[in-house]
Amino acid sequence: MVSSETKIVGLIGNPVEHSxxxxxxxxAFKELGLDYVxxxxxxxxxxVEEAIDGLKGLxxxxxxxxxxxxxxxxxxxxxxxxxxxxIGAVNTIKRIDHKLKGxxxxxxxxxxxxxxxFESLKDKNVTLLGAGGAARAISFALAEAGANLKISxxxxxxxxxxxxxxxxxxxxxxxxxxxxxxxxxKAVESCEILINSTSVGMAPEEDATLxxxxxxxxxxxxxxxxYNPLETKLLKEAEKAGAETINGLNMLVxxxxxxxxxxxxxxxxVKVMEEATKRAMKGKI
Ligand code: ATR
Numbered sequence: 001m002v003s004s005e006t007k008i009v010g011l012i013g014n015p016v017e018h019s020x021x022x023x024x025x026x027x028a029f030k031e032l033g034l035d036y037v038x039x040x041x042x043x044x045x046x047x048v049e050e051a052i053d054g055l056k057g058l059x060x061x062x063x064x065x066x067x068x069x070x071x072x073x074x075x076x077x078x079x080x081x082x083x084x085x086x087i088g089a090v091n092t093i094k095r096i097d098h099k100l101k102g103x104x105x106x107x108x109x110x111x112x113x114x115x116x117x118f119e120s121l122k123d124k125n126v127t128l129l130g131a132g133g134a135a136r137a138i139s140f141a142l143a144e145a146g147a148n149l150k151i152s153x154x155x156x157x158x159x160x161x162x163x164x165x166x167x168x169x170x171x172x173x174x175x176x177x178x179x180x181x182x183x184x185x186k187a188v189e190s191c192e193i194l195i196n197s198t199s200v201g202m203a204p205e206e207d208a209t210l211x212x213x214x215x216x217x218x219x220x221x222x223x224x225x226x227y228n229p230l231e232t233k234l235l236k237e238a239e240k241a242g243a244e245t246i247n248g249l250n251m252l253v254x255x256x257x258x259x260x261x262x263x264x265x266x267x268x269x270v271k272v273m274e275e276a277t278k279r280a281m282k283g284k285i
Pocket of ligand 1 (some may be wrong): 129130131132133134135153154155156158197198199200
């Protein structure tokens with residue numbers, strides 16, 4: 001029951017109508033009996049500052065931030081944690097008294113999903129596809145965790161720029177792989193983990209994949225950040241090759257779980273969040 005004591009968290013972005021985050025978080029609050037409600041707020045780009053001020057003024061507990069505001073909100077916060085500062089993007093804001101602090105849980109979400117298959121990511125050989133916003137969060141987290149990272153992007157210059165930045169900021173500089181069939185095959189051969197952090201394979205282009213079964217091997221774990229469809233062409237190819245798979249729902253739920261823990265200080269009920277998200281996706285996408 002929502003009452004005069006209910007604490008408010010939510011999502012700011014544009015659009016937000018198809019977001020499954022309210023379903024994910026409200027299920028978790030219910031499971032733990034926490035008096036919180038999670039709402040979705042559509043915020044136009046010209047009103048980002050007003051939205052952030054409103055969060056402070058109304059003493060909301062915090063928000064998630066999604067496209068297109070992940071960078072724009074930064075100028076209006078009082079403090080940033082190390083990861084958000086490194087990446088230059090915020091996906092979670094927490095109010096601490098009258099100050100707002102920004103975090104980024106996207107990379108942590110990916111690491112949490114991977115750590116369910118690998119005890120440690122230190123010295124693990126990882127090929128990461130992509131150099132956009134999602135790739136940035138994941139690659140910084142992996143570099144910080146001590147992984148041997150190789151990055152490949154359709155636009156090579158973007159990968160080169162990201163590689164330089166990761167090297168400068170973490171001291172663990174990734175290698176560059178050209179996005180050509182033979183180069184990718186060679187890179188994946190020596191890897192334990194392959195991550196797709198591009199939008200390739202997302203509906204309606206469900207038949208697209210950057211890597212096929214012939215370029216994979218059975219000791220590989222393949223993670224896709226695309227969650228629509230849940231089983232992407234890349235993951236189907238991975239199964240053909242006898243590799244382990246981690247779908248995009250895993251990372252989505254675990255970044256949400258990390259935000260939940262930042263706001264509430266309670267351990268997130270990950271399985272409940274996963275089930276609620278899966279149910280919501282069936283209705284929305
Ligand atoms: P996000 O914030 O979700 O990461 P983004 O910043 O637009 O989104 O990044 C999309 C990523 O998918 C980029 O790495 C993009 O490659 P480019 O940098 O060359 O644009 C990659 N991508 C999108 N469509 C692709 C395609 N058809 N083939 C290969 N890579 C693709």
